[in-house]
Every structure is written in C-alpha cells, then in structure tokens.
Amino acid sequence: xxxxxxxxxxxxxxxxxxxxxxxxxxxxxxxxxxxxxxxxxxxxxxxxxxxxxxxxxxxxxxxxxxxxxxxxxxxxxxxxxxxxxxxxxxxxxxxxxxxxxxxxxxxxxxxxxxxxxxxxxxxxxxxxxxxxxxxxxxxxxxxxxxxxxxxxxxxxxxxx
Numbered sequence: 001x002x003x004x005x006x007x008x009x010x011x012x013x014x015x016x017x018x019x020x021x022x023x024x025x026x027x028x029x030x031x032x033x034x035x036x037x038x039x040x041x042x043x044x045x046x047x048x049x050x051x052x053x054x055x056x057x058x059x060x061x062x063x064x065x066x067x068x069x070x071x072x073x074x075x076x077x078x079x080x081x082x083x084x085x086x087x088x089x090x091x092x093x094x095x096x097x098x099x100x101x102x103x104x105x106x107x108x109x110x111x112x113x114x115x116x117x118x119x120x121x122x123x124x125x126x127x128x129x130x131x132x133x134x135x136x137x138x139x140x141x142x143x144x145x146x147x148x149x150x151x152x153x154x155x156x157x158x159x160x
Contacts, residue, residue: 004031006051020160023060026051039125050119054080054109062159065104067128071121072098073107078115081108091115104132134158 006026015022028049030036035043054060063083073082075095081088082097083106091097091107099105109115129138136158 002032004028011053016156016160018156018160020059021061021156022055022058024053024055026053036123041125044123044125046122048121048123050121051076052107052117052119054078054107054115054117056109056112056114058115059106059108061106062131062156063104063106063133064129064131066099066101067130068101068124069121069127070098070100071105071119072096074118076116076118078109078113079111080115081110082106083108104130131159 006028009026009028009031011024012027013022013024027034028051029045029047032045033043034045034048036048038044052060073096075091075093077093079090079092082091083104084099085104107115107117126139130136131138134157
C-alpha cells in the first residue's frame with residue numbers, strides 16, 4: 001500500500017504569464033505514484049486526485065469544457081463561485097458537484113479566505129478541451145497541443 005500525508009505535501013503554486021489565472025495544488029495522485037504522461041494504464045491510475053487551493057480573488061484556469069473527462073469537486077473550506085453553461089452558482093464548504101464531458105466550467109474565489117477544493121478527475125487518454133471564450137481547442141495525446149484555426153497557440157492566448 002502506498003500512503004501519503006497531504007498535510008506534509010508541499011504546495012505547488014502556478015500562475016499565468018499576466019497573473020489572471022493562478023492556483024496552488026497538491027497533486028495527491030502523483031505523490032502516490034501516478035505518471036500523468038504514461039500511456040500505461042497501470043501507471044496513469046484510473047482517476048486523479050488534487051487538493052486545489054485558491055487565495056481570495058484567484059481563478060485557476062480559463063472557462064473550459066472537456067470532451068471526455070469527468071470532474072468531481074468537493075469544497076472543503078471557503079467560498080467562491082462556479083461559472084457554468086447556465087450562469088454562475090455560489091459554492092461553500094460542504095458543497096459537492098460534478099461536471100460531465102461537454103459542460104464548460106470555471107472556479108473563482110470571491111470570498112475573503114482561501115477556497116480549498118478536492119478535485120477528482122478520470123483523465124482519459126486522448127482528451128481534448130474547448131475554451132469557449134477564446135475559441136481554442138487543446139488536444140492531449142500525450143502532449144498538450146493548442147489549436148485555433150489549425151495554428152498552434154499558447155495556452156493563455158486570448159484568455160488574458
């Protein structure tokens with residue numbers, strides 16, 4: 001059995017070049033041996049678990065939808081909002097929600113304390129992602145490639 005203590009795991013912060021998108025992760029599945037770029041399903045694990053922390057005012061990523069991936073969210077602490085195809089919904093500690101393939105979504109911490117969320121995703125091989133605001137597509141198999149009008153694009157092009 002593999003075991004990690006998430007309290008002892010280091011934070012992995014990230015930010016987009018202009019700082020519009022940022023977050024702090026603890027990649028629990030990776031700490032348990034998941035190899036995200038492997039095509040061996042025994043090394044990929046059937047799902048990925050992350051502890052996502054957003055400081056007040058943070059949005060971790062552009063508004064997007066997955067072609068094949070399911071994502072489950074469970075709010076551990078804090079408050080925020082989720083942008084989705086029907087509008088915006090407030091979220092708080094104890095809330096759980098799912099986005100199935102094809103449902104666009106985006107989280108934002110609009111509260112005054114950190115927003116901490118468990119995220120569980122199935123991360124299928126050959127996944128693609130659509131970014132409605134910038135009309136881009138990302139294709140992962142196994143590398144991420146961003147396309148718009150058949151041109152290669154940077155992840156944040158048209159987003160910040």
